[in-house]
Amino acid sequence: MPASALTRRHVLLAAAGAAAAPLLLPKRALAAAPLALPPLPYAENALDPVISATTVSFHYGKHHRAYFDNLNKLIAGTPLADQGLEQIIRSTAGASDKTAVFNNAAQAWNHSFYWNSMRPGGGGKPGRELGERIDKDFGGFDAFRKELAGAATSQFGSGWAWLVVADGKLKVVKTGNADNPMTQGMKPLLTIDVWEHAYYLDYQNRRADYVNAVLDKLVNWDFVAQTAAA
Ligand code: MN
Numbered sequence: 001m002p003a004s005a006l007t008r009r010h011v012l013l014a015a016a017g018a019a020a021a022p023l024l025l026p027k028r029a030l031a032a033a034p035l036a037l038p039p040l041p042y043a044e045n046a047l048d049p050v051i052s053a054t055t056v057s058f059h060y061g062k063h064h065r066a067y068f069d070n071l072n073k074l075i076a077g078t079p080l081a082d083q084g085l086e087q088i089i090r091s092t093a094g095a096s097d098k099t100a101v102f103n104n105a106a107q108a109w110n111h112s113f114y115w116n117s118m119r120p121g122g123g124g125k126p127g128r129e130l131g132e133r134i135d136k137d138f139g140g141f142d143a144f145r146k147e148l149a150g151a152a153t154s155q156f157g158s159g160w161a162w163l164v165v166a167d168g169k170l171k172v173v174k175t176g177n178a179d180n181p182m183t184q185g186m187k188p189l190l191t192i193d194v195w196e197h198a199y200y201l202d203y204q205n206r207r208a209d210y211v212n213a214v215l216d217k218l219v220n221w222d223f224v225a226q227t228a229a230a
Helices: 003-032 053-075 085-092 096-116 128-138 141-154 207-217 221-229
Strands: 159-166 169-176 187-193
Touching: 053 096, 085 096, 096 187, 128 141, 128 169, 128 221, 141 159, 141 169, 141 187, 141 207, 187 207, 187 221
Parallel strands: none
Antiparallel strands: 159 169, 159 187
16 A cells, blocks of 8 residues: 555544544533532622521532532442433432432532522512412412411421422422422422521521511512423
8 A cells, every 4th residue: 555545544534533523522521521500590699688698608609519519529430420410319319328419419409499499679479370379279378478488497407498389289398408399209399498507697596587588588489480380
């Protein structure tokens, strides 16, 4: 084979390789990409004075970030690294050898959902369509509000209070620690974090004051309605 032919063949192979590489690399890169902490949907001081910038700074910047960092370390190099966050939560729920993965994955998801459940200038009552569903399933907004506030204040220790859809009906539930109602076939629509780190800097032991302030001044009913409709 003449030297010039070899060279030409190598050039062609190199060109083919160069063209093929971008098709292969992103797939591997995506599969192995760490799960990313989503940006806060508003500025750290946007919920002040109901939830102070200091609380949000620690809660989002330290706690929430740590759940993502821990999760990425735990799943690196395992088949779970190829799964999405909700997939990881569903596939590790109740698995006694995957408790740490589940806890960090669920906390990563729960906090993103919590930030979206609030907005500056929120609270009050939902729009008509969701309001009618609440009237139908709880017998009125006040009864719903009382049930959600009750779940949030009565959760013993760390956990979450939720508005969910269960068997086609709206329902209030509470979960302990990192647990998420999606693992029991329910669809979360709204959550309130009742871990002490969510309110202690602003309200100390007065969890009920924090819960009432969130309900009255921060709930993002547009997000809840969109999630219900999705
Ligand atoms: Mn929290």
